[in-house]
Amino acid sequence: MTTMQEQTDLTIDFATMSNQIMERVDVLALHTEQEGMMTRTYLTAAHRGAAGQIAAWMRDAGMTVRRDASGNVIGRYEGTDPGSPLLMTGSHFDTVRNGGRYDGPLGILLPIGCVAEWNRQGKRFPFAVEVVAFCEEEGVRFKAPLLGSRAIAGTFDTRVLDNVDDQGITMHEAMLGADLDPVHLPTAAVARGKIAAFVEVHIEQGPVLQEEGLALGVVTAISGATRYMLELEGVAGHAGTVPMMSRHDAAMAGAEIALFIEKRCNAAPGLVGTVGQFTVPNGAGNVIPGRAIMSIDIRAGEDTLRVAAADDITMEIERICARRGVRANVKKTYEAVSVGCADWLQQRWTASLQRHGCAPRSLPSGAGHDGMIIAAIAPIAMLFVRCGNGGISHNPAETMTAEDAALASRVFVDFVENFEVPAAGQA
Numbered sequence: 439m440t441t442m443q444e445q446t447d448l449t450i451d452f453a454t455m456s457n458q459i460m461e462r463v464d465v466l467a468l469h470t471e472q473e474g475m476m477t478r479t480y481l482t483a484a485h486r487g488a489a490g491q492i493a494a495w496m497r498d499a500g501m502t503v504r505r506d507a508s509g510n511v512i513g514r515y516e517g518t519d520p521g522s523p524l525l526m527t528g529s530h531f532d533t534v535r536n537g538g539r540y541d542g543p544l545g546i547l548l549p550i551g552c553v554a555e556w557n558r559q560g561k562r563f564p565f566a567v568e569v570v571a572f573c574e575e576e577g578v579r580f581k582a583p584l585l586g587s588r589a590i591a592g593t594f595d596t597r598v599l600d601n602v603d604d605q606g607i608t609m610h611e612a613m614l615g616a617d618l619d620p621v622h623l624p625t626a627a628v629a630r631g632k633i634a635a636f637v638e639v640h641i642e643q644g645p646v647l648q649e650e651g652l653a654l655g656v657v658t659a660i661s662g663a664t665r666y667m668l669e670l671e672g673v674a675g676h677a678g679t680v681p682m683m684s685r686h687d688a689a690m691a692g693a694e695i696a697l698f699i700e701k702r703c704n705a706a707p708g709l710v711g712t713v714g715q716f717t718v719p720n721g722a723g724n725v726i727p728g729r730a731i732m733s734i735d736i737r738a739g740e741d742t743l744r745v746a747a748a749d750d751i752t753m754e755i756e757r758i759c760a761r762r763g764v765r766a767n768v769k770k771t772y773e774a775v776s777v778g779c780a781d782w783l784q785q786r787w788t789a790s791l792q793r794h795g796c797a798p799r800s801l802p803s804g805a806g807h808d809g810m811i812i813a814a815i816a817p818i819a820m821l822f823v824r825c826g827n828g829g830i831s832h833n834p835a836e837t838m839t840a841e842d843a844a845l846a847s848r849v850f851v852d853f854v855e856n857f858e859v860p861a862a863g864q865a
């Protein structure tokens with residue numbers, strides 16, 4: 439069917455492609471609210487500038503582009519038939535304050551680069567490929583995260599439209615100002631079953647792949663989390679006069695609890711526990727702490743691991759406090775179950791990795807992602823790309839290499855070119 443000349447055209451220059459991806463990440467980073475910092479929050483001028491730039495790149499790659507009612511920018515690369523099933527990919531283009539430039543944009547710009555190559559080759563698949571640039575994932579401006587994916591999943595909670603930003607502007611007003619009418623939000627929803635799979639390429643945002651010398655990993659699940667606020671009440675006293683044996687020190691009870699959390703979460707791979715806040719209200723250098731307040735955050739890819747750890751920790755809090763004569767008030771503030779990546783999609787990612795000489799490596803995602811929302815309407819999976827600088831993210835020091843972008847592009851192309859839409863009732 440094809441001539442020799444056309445066959446040579448079918449090779450993709452991944453080094454050039456990955457250099458362009460890295461350049462575009464830098465260009466997108468110019469769309470920021472704060473000079474010299476990467477800050478791009480929902481529907482600010484910087485955010486709208488970035489949306490326009492992404493749409494232009496999508497068009498250049500041969501996609502038709504639309505903006506949905508929440509502000510998601512969606513590029514569609516049509517399949518062999520207009521009615522073809524849909525493979526959806528993408529990531530978010532909002533950021534935290536003073537964040538990194540790869541968190542999100544990599545998962546938008548990498549697939550755009552791949553689609554451009556398929557378009558150049560005239561290659562079509564028996565499914566359409568849509569690249570979604572999710573408008574909002576981090577929840578910075580209006581203290582409500584995952585807005586873009588919630589719009590697509592049909593689970594956008596319209597109560598957040600009344601949330602205000604630091605300037606007192608409501609989300610509702612910000613949307614109208616960006617020519618988005620919240621009344622139309624339901625039109626952004628995609629029915630369950632319409633998306634054959636949703637896959638996201640994202641930087642790992644952690645050190646695991648770097649420490650193991652691996653460029654890529656397949657995500658098993660987006661971790662569930664349990665969070666508590668713990669208030670400890672002991673007896674305040676004079677630091678010089680109360681003998682050690684007679685004390686009911688709230689902070690020392692908290693310290694013992696924190697060390698138990700560290701030990702307990704060390705005992706199982708995939709389980710993490712963090713005490714991120716620890717305060718002694720009205721504390722003074724010469725007063726035995728009568729009160730202490732601490733946060734507890736427990737996460738794991740497997741819910742059974744997390745629940746068992748949470749149970750052990752709450753029981754240990756009781757034991758420690760009983761022994762020390764300290765009262766504990768444990769309040770659960772948040773609980774989310776983990777969202778599993780579809781086994782059949784994980785297997786396909788792993789096969790693509792192995793075809794490109796990568797050791798198979800699976801790991802859970804400790805951070806939340808749009809996929810956990812999209813999972814309500816479609817099977818999801820993720821490919822993690824190694825971060826440099828010890829895996830630091832949500833930080834200007836976030837980095838990755840062009841070589842890893844090239845390898846991730848190869849694996850992404852392989853994944854899509856070998857993708858088969860499962861028959862109804864399968865997967």
Ligand SMILES: [Zn+2]
Nearest residue numbers: 530541542640
């Ligand atoms: Zn992200």
